[in-house]
Amino acid sequence: MTELIVNGERHTVDVDPATPLLYVLRNELKLNGAKFGCGLGQCGACTVMLDSDPVFACLIPIVAVDGRRVRTVEGLGTAEHPGPVQRAFMDEQAAQCGYCIPGMIMRAQALLERKAGASEDDIRQHMEPNLCRCGTHMRILAAVKRAAVTMRSAEKPSRQREAGR
Amino acid sequence: MRRFLFGLIGILVVAVIGFVALTWRSELPPMAPRAAASFDPALVAKGADLAAIGSCDVCHTKPGGRTYAGGYPLETPFGVLYSTNITPDPDTGIGAWSQAAFTRAMREGVDRRGRHLYPAFPYDHFTLTTDSDIAAIYAFMMTRQPVSARNEDARLNFPLNFRIFAAGWKLLFLHHDELKPEPSRDAAWNRGRYLVTGLGHCGACHTPRNSLGAEKRHRPFAGGDGRNWYSPALDASSPSPIPWSAEQVFNYLRHDFDPLHGQVAGPMAPVNHNLARVPEADVRAIAAYTASLNDTDAATQQRQTQTALAFARDREATLPIMRASTATTPRQPEPPDASAQSKEGAAIFAGACATCHHGGGEWPSTRPVPLGLSTTVHGPDARNLLHIVVDGIHPRPGESGKIMPGFAGALTDAQIVALAGYVRSRFSDKPAWTGMAEALQQIRRRPAVTEAP
Amino acid sequence: MNPHTQTKLSRRRLLQTGGALAVYFSLRDPLDALAQGAPPPKLPGSLDKFPLLDSWIKIDANGAITVFTGKAELGQGIKTAFIQLAAEELSVEPGDLTLVTADTGRTPNEGYTAGSHSMKDSGTAIQNAAAQVRGLLLDLAATRFNMPREQLKPQRGTVVAADGRVLRYAELVAGLDLHRPAVPGAPKADPKTYTVIGKPLPRVDIPAKVTGGLAYVQDMRPDGLVHARVVRPPNPAAKLKALDSQPVEQMPGVIKVVRDGSFLAVVAAGEFQAIQAMNALSSLAQWEGQANLPKQANISDVIRALPAQDTVILNQGSLGQASGRALKATYHRPYQMHGAIGPSCALAQFKDGTMTVWTHSQGVYPLRDSLAELLRMPKEQVHCIHTEGSGCYGHNGADDAAADAALIARAVPDRPVRVQWMREQEHGWEPYGPAMVTEVQAALDADGKIADWQYEVWSNTHSTRPGGAGNLLAALHLAQPFAQPAPTPIPQPEGGGDRNGIPLYAVPNARVTSHFIPAMPVRVSAMRGLGAYMNVFSIESFMDEMAALAGTDPVEFRLRHLEDTRARDVIALAAKEFGWKPNEPLPKGRGRGFAFARYKNLAGYAAIALDVEVERETGVVQIGRVVAAVDSGQVVNPDGIRNQIEGAIVQSASWTLYESVGYSEREITSRDWGSYPILRFPAMPSKIDVHIIDRPGQPFLGTGEAGQGPASAAIANAVASATGVRMRSLPLSPARVKAAIGI
Numbered sequence A: 001m002t003e004l005i006v007n008g009e010r011h012t013v014d015v016d017p018a019t020p021l022l023y024v025l026r027n028e029l030k031l032n033g034a035k036f037g038c039g040l041g042q043c044g045a046c047t048v049m050l051d052s053d054p055v056f057a058c059l060i061p062i063v064a065v066d067g068r069r070v071r072t073v074e075g076l077g078t079a080e081h082p083g084p085v086q087r088a089f090m091d092e093q094a095a096q097c098g099y100c101i102p103g104m105i106m107r108a109q110a111l112l113e114r115k116a117g118a119s120e121d122d123i124r125q126h127m128e129p130n131l132c133r134c135g136t137h138m139r140i141l142a143a144v145k146r147a148a149v150t151m152r153s154a155e156k157p158s159r160q161r162e163a164g165r
Numbered sequence B: 001m002r003r004f005l006f007g008l009i010g011i012l013v014v015a016v017i018g019f020v021a022l023t024w025r026s027e028l029p030p031m032a033p034r035a036a037a038s039f040d041p042a043l044v045a046k047g048a049d050l051a052a053i054g055s056c057d058v059c060h061t062k063p064g065g066r067t068y069a070g071g072y073p074l075e076t077p078f079g080v081l082y083s084t085n086i087t088p089d090p091d092t093g094i095g096a097w098s099q100a101a102f103t104r105a106m107r108e109g110v111d112r113r114g115r116h117l118y119p120a121f122p123y124d125h126f127t128l129t130t131d132s133d134i135a136a137i138y139a140f141m142m143t144r145q146p147v148s149a150r151n152e153d154a155r156l157n158f159p160l161n162f163r164i165f166a167a168g169w170k171l172l173f174l175h176h177d178e179l180k181p182e183p184s185r186d187a188a189w190n191r192g193r194y195l196v197t198g199l200g201h202c203g204a205c206h207t208p209r210n211s212l213g214a215e216k217r218h219r220p221f222a223g224g225d226g227r228n229w230y231s232p233a234l235d236a237s238s239p240s241p242i243p244w245s246a247e248q249v250f251n252y253l254r255h256d257f258d259p260l261h262g263q264v265a266g267p268m269a270p271v272n273h274n275l276a277r278v279p280e281a282d283v284r285a286i287a288a289y290t291a292s293l294n295d296t297d298a299a300t301q302q303r304q305t306q307t308a309l310a311f312a313r314d315r316e317a318t319l320p321i322m323r324a325s326t327a328t329t330p331r332q333p334e335p336p337d338a339s340a341q342s343k344e345g346a347a348i349f350a351g352a353c354a355t356c357h358h359g360g361g362e363w364p365s366t367r368p369v370p371l372g373l374s375t376t377v378h379g380p381d382a383r384n385l386l387h388i389v390v391d392g393i394h395p396r397p398g399e400s401g402k403i404m405p406g407f408a409g410a411l412t413d414a415q416i417v418a419l420a421g422y423v424r425s426r427f428s429d430k431p432a433w434t435g436m437a438e439a440l441q442q443i444r445r446r447p448a449v450t451e452a453p
Numbered sequence C: 001m002n003p004h005t006q007t008k009l010s011r012r013r014l015l016q017t018g019g020a021l022a023v024y025f026s027l028r029d030p031l032d033a034l035a036q037g038a039p040p041p042k043l044p045g046s047l048d049k050f051p052l053l054d055s056w057i058k059i060d061a062n063g064a065i066t067v068f069t070g071k072a073e074l075g076q077g078i079k080t081a082f083i084q085l086a087a088e089e090l091s092v093e094p095g096d097l098t099l100v101t102a103d104t105g106r107t108p109n110e111g112y113t114a115g116s117h118s119m120k121d122s123g124t125a126i127q128n129a130a131a132q133v134r135g136l137l138l139d140l141a142a143t144r145f146n147m148p149r150e151q152l153k154p155q156r157g158t159v160v161a162a163d164g165r166v167l168r169y170a171e172l173v174a175g176l177d178l179h180r181p182a183v184p185g186a187p188k189a190d191p192k193t194y195t196v197i198g199k200p201l202p203r204v205d206i207p208a209k210v211t212g213g214l215a216y217v218q219d220m221r222p223d224g225l226v227h228a229r230v231v232r233p234p235n236p237a238a239k240l241k242a243l244d245s246q247p248v249e250q251m252p253g254v255i256k257v258v259r260d261g262s263f264l265a266v267v268a269a270g271e272f273q274a275i276q277a278m279n280a281l282s283s284l285a286q287w288e289g290q291a292n293l294p295k296q297a298n299i300s301d302v303i304r305a306l307p308a309q310d311t312v313i314l315n316q317g318s319l320g321q322a323s324g325r326a327l328k329a330t331y332h333r334p335y336q337m338h339g340a341i342g343p344s345c346a347l348a349q350f351k352d353g354t355m356t357v358w359t360h361s362q363g364v365y366p367l368r369d370s371l372a373e374l375l376r377m378p379k380e381q382v383h384c385i386h387t388e389g390s391g392c393y394g395h396n397g398a399d400d401a402a403a404d405a406a407l408i409a410r411a412v413p414d415r416p417v418r419v420q421w422m423r424e425q426e427h428g429w430e431p432y433g434p435a436m437v438t439e440v441q442a443a444l445d446a447d448g449k450i451a452d453w454q455y456e457v458w459s460n461t462h463s464t465r466p467g468g469a470g471n472l473l474a475a476l477h478l479a480q481p482f483a484q485p486a487p488t489p490i491p492q493p494e495g496g497g498d499r500n501g502i503p504l505y506a507v508p509n510a511r512v513t514s515h516f517i518p519a520m521p522v523r524v525s526a527m528r529g530l531g532a533y534m535n536v537f538s539i540e541s542f543m544d545e546m547a548a549l550a551g552t553d554p555v556e557f558r559l560r561h562l563e564d565t566r567a568r569d570v571i572a573l574a575a576k577e578f579g580w581k582p583n584e585p586l587p588k589g590r591g592r593g594f595a596f597a598r599y600k601n602l603a604g605y606a607a608i609a610l611d612v613e614v615e616r617e618t619g620v621v622q623i624g625r626v627v628a629a630v631d632s633g634q635v636v637n638p639d640g641i642r643n644q645i646e647g648a649i650v651q652s653a654s655w656t657l658y659e660s661v662g663y664s665e666r667e668i669t670s671r672d673w674g675s676y677p678i679l680r681f682p683a684m685p686s687k688i689d690v691h692i693i694d695r696p697g698q699p700f701l702g703t704g705e706a707g708q709g710p711a712s713a714a715i716a717n718a719v720a721s722a723t724g725v726r727m728r729s730l731p732l733s734p735a736r737v738k739a740a741i742g743i
Ligand code: FES
Pocket: A035, A036, A037, A038, A039, A040, A041, A042, A043, A044, A045, A046, A047, A056, A057, A058, A059
C-alpha cells in the first residue's frame, strides 16, 4: 500500500511500489492529464509537478513519491474554471493535437510559480525537455508569456495586501 | 643582529629583484590586422584539427555564447576564472597578437601585454607542442570570425588575485621538457603521446594535483578531477572492470560509446565532440597511447573481460524485473547489504532506472552499457554517478546520442543517496561509497555542467 | 464509451446570424433527370458519393441537429471548421450542433483524412447539405405560414416571418424528410453575410485537452479494460524461433500470452504489469533471421539503382533550345519519421461476433475492410470508430496498432483490450516517409528566363495504407502471413513521389519524369505532403540557384515565371510583410531565404520568407523571423489556418535541419528521441507571422500540408545565403553544415 497526495487529495493504492507514477495516475486514479509519450524521460508528455518541481511521471516510482505533493493538470482547474496557465493556453489556442499540452502546462506552471518574471529566454530553456511534434511551440511560448503576465498581476495586489497588514 | 637584519633584507631585495627579473615579461607590440586570406589554407586546416584536439573551444566558449569568444567560468579551489576571448577581435580578442605573442602565451603563459596567465590555461602542457603546430593553431585562430566580447575579470581568493602568484607558480611548476621519440614504440604511439601529454592536455583532468593545483608529475594519469567530476585514472589503477583496449578507447573517444565501457558524459563530452571530427588517425594514435598507460597483455585482458561480463550479467539477471526470464536458472543471492536504505534504493531503481538499465532481450532500445561494467559505478567516489543522476545525459541539439533524463527534481537527496548506494552495491564489488550526501549537496548547489560549449 | 466523436459546443457566445438571406429555388428532383436518362448531376465535394442529405445531417424531433463527417480530427481543427460551416448554413449557433466524425457505423465513407482534402471534400459536402436542409426548412415554414419564402428568414434555429411570427426548427421537423438526395447548384449563404464562417471560433476540442478531460483513444477506460503490449521482432526479417512463455504467464497480473507465428503479445490486468511482462517476454523470445538493409550512406544510389516504373508527367516544347547558361543539381532526402508524441494506441473488443475497434487511423473504412480480411470476418461485423490520438502527420502506426488490438482482442473475447505501443516500437516500426532523390537541370534564355527545364524524381511509394490486410504490420508476422500488396503510384495531378514535381512556373520547354520504385528497402508510406516536401525543396532551392545564375533577386526571379495571380499575390504579400529588399547586404553569418509553392499545384498557396543565423564554427542554424502568406480559398477559421501553417513551418524546420532515420545493415537504430532528435524549444524561430489572403466564395483549398515544402526550401536558401554554400542533401544538420562551410 502506498499513500499518494495528488492534487491535494490522499489516495491509497495497492500496486507494486516500483510502478511509475504515470500508470498509477492514469489507471488507478483515472486522471487523463499526464500522458504516455516515451516512458524514457525524453519527451515530457508525462510531466507533473512533484512539490514544486516538474518531473517525468513515467520514470518516478510511487515509492519515491510517498508523502510528497503531486500535482497534475487536473489540479490546476477545469474547463469551466481553468487556472491561469490553462486559461492562457485556451486564449492562445495553443494546441494542435494537444497531446503534449498537459505536460507543457505543468512544466510552465512550475516555472511561473518559481519565477513569475521569467523572460522569453528563460521560458525557452526551461521548456526544453518537453517535445511537441505538431509544431505548436510558438503558441505554447505565447501562452506561457501570457500566463506569466496574468499570474504576476494577480500576485501583486495580494502582495500589497500582505505588506499593508 | 642589525647586520643580520640588513643581510636578510638584502637577500629579500635580491630575491625580489631576481624574481621580478625572472618573471617580468615585456609587452609585445600590437600587430596590425592581418587579412584571413593571407594565411595558408593548408596551415589553417591543420590548425583546425589541432585546435580541436586541444579542445580550445571547450574552455573558450561560454554556454550559449559564440565559439572561442570566452567567458566560460572555470571554478577552481582558488576561485572563479573566466576564459578569454581568443577570436581575432583586435580590441577584446587576440586580433592584435603577433605569432610570437601567441607562441609565448602557449609556451610561457604570458599574454601579449606581458601579464602572467593563470595556470587554468594549460600552458604546462602546451610547452610540448611544436612550433609548427603552434603556428598552425595561430593561423586557425586568426582566421576565425572576430567577436567583440570583453573578458571578465577573475574572481580569485585573496591574495591569489595578484597575478604575481601565477608567476611564482610557474617558477615552481612550469617545466620546459622535450619529448624524445620512444624508438621501441611505433609512430602512432609516439604521435599519441605527443597529443595526449601536450596539446590534448589530458593530464589536466586525469592526473592528480597537489595542494597548489599543480599536477603530480610522479603520478601521471592516476586519476584526477575535472569540474568536480572524477576523471578516471588511465593507468593501471583505472577502476574500469575491463582494461581498456586501444580499440575501445577509440570507440569511446570517436563515437561517444563503447559497449563494454559506456557512454561519455560530463566534462569529457565536449572533448569527444571534437575528437569525432579530427582525422581518425590522430584519434587512433591517442587511443593507442592511452591504452598503453594501462598495459595489459592480451590474455589478461581476455580473462578480465570474461570475469567482468559474467559479473555484470549475474547482477542483472537477478533484478526483480528480470526474474520471469530467468525463472529457470537458479536465483543469485541478493547483494549482502539489505538495509532499509538499500531496499528503498532497489525500489527506486526498479521504477526509475530499470526501464533502460536492465539489459537483455530486445530491450532496452537505448542500450546503455550494463551497469556492472560501468567505470562510473566502480569509481573511487560517487560524484560521477550523482552528477548523472541529477543532471542526466543530453546530446547536443540536432545531434543524435544517448539521452538520460536528470532526476534533480524527481528524487530527494535521501532518495538519490539510497539509489546510488544501491547501484554501487548491486553492480560493483567495490566497498560502499562514503560522503555521498555532501558530494550531492555540492553538485546540487551548482548549475548543471553544460556539456555543449 | 467513445468520448468525443460527438461534440457539443458550449454556449460560449451568441453569434449573430441574422441577415443570412438566401434566395431558394425549389428543388428539381434529380430522379427526374435520371429517369430521363441524363447522366447523374455532379454534386459538390463528397456529396457526390453520398448524395443523401441524412448521410450528413440529421435533426431529431426535438430539433437537435447532428452533423456527420467521414473525416477525422487529427489535431488540425477540422471539427471546429465543420461546425462553423454547418452552423452558418443552418443559421444556428455552433454550440447547438453535434458533430460525429469518422465511424463505420454512422458516417459516410470518405476514405482517408489526408492530403489536405478534408475541407474540400467533407467541408464542401457539409456546407452544401446544410444549405439545402435550411432550404427545406424554409419551404416547410412557407407552407405553414402560407407565405412566400422570400418573406421568411432563418434565425438562430428558427424561421422568422416578415410579420413577426416565429417557428422553431423543432416545430418543422415532423414534415422534414432528409432521406433524399442533394441537388446540384443549390444556393448557399452569401459570403458577405457570414457571421460564423471566417471567424476565429475557438477550437471545440481544446478545453478538454488542457484540463485532463477525455480527449484521446489513450484515455479510454471502459469497464473491464485489460492492457496489452506487443513484442516485435528485433528486425524486419526476424522470425520467432523459440519461446518458452510459461514464466511470463506466471507473472503477476498476466492474463494471456498471445502468439501467432511471429506475432507476439501479452495481456495483463495492469498496464505496468503488461510492460514488465512484455520486457520479460522479449528477453525470452529467440529470433532468427537477419535483415539486410542498404548502407545508410548510399541510400540515394540504392534508390536510383532499383528497377523503376517511369512516367513522363510533363512534356512540353522541345528541350535543348536554350543557348544561355545552364545548371544541373541533385537533391537528396533521407527516410524521415512521423514520430507522433503519443505512440500509437488502439482499443478493441470482440463481443457477440462483432469486432469493435477504437482507432486513431486516418481511414476507418479502409481499415475496417483490411481488418475484416485479416481476421477473416465479414466486413459488417467489424466496426471501426475514429477516436483522436496524438498528432498524425500521415500514415503512422495507428492502423497497425488497431490490427494488433483486434488480433489480441480476438484471443481474449468479451474484454476491451487496450494496446499501447512503446516509444521504441513507434520509432522502429512506423512506416517512414520515403528516401528520395531528385535531379534538375535548366538553362536560361537571353532575357534571363528559364527556357529549358528537366526534372526527375526517384521515389518509393508514398502510400502503403491499409488497402488490404497485407499492409498491416501484424499481418506480415502471422503464422499464415498476408503478402504486402504491390504498391502502385498515385497518379497525377495529385501524385505521390512526384507530387509537386511539375513546376508551377512557366517554362516553355520542359520534361518531368517520375521514377516510381516499387521495391522498398525500408517500409514506407504517406508522410505529410508526400513527395511535395522534397520536390518543393528541390525546385525552390534550384530556383534560387537559377536566380543567382541570372543575376536576379530570387523573389523577382520567381515572379518573372509566374502567371497565376493568386500565386503572385502570396509571394508579394510574404515579401512585403518580411520587408524583403533585393540585394540587401547582411551581416556575416546571416542569411535570408524565400520559397513558394501551391500544394499539389491545385490546393493551397503558401510563400515563406525567413532569416537564419549560421554559426560558422559549429554549423548550427538558428532560424530567426519567419513570415508566411497563404491563400486557402474561402477562409472558414483563420486561426485554424494560422495554427496549421505555424505548425507546418516548425515541423518542416525540424525535418529540414535535424531529421534522418538511422539504420545499420541489420536494424533500424533510430529507436528513441536520442537517436532521432527533433527541434526543441531553444531552437525555435524567434517569431512566425502568418498572413492570410481570404477569398470569399472561392472553394476551400485546404491548408494542412501547404507549408512543409516552402519552409524547407526557404531554410535551405537562407543557409545558402548565410554561408555562400548550397546544400542539397537533407537534413542540414550542424555537422553537415559545418562540413559544407569548411574551416
Ligand atoms: S512519457 Fe515521460 S518523458 Fe516521455
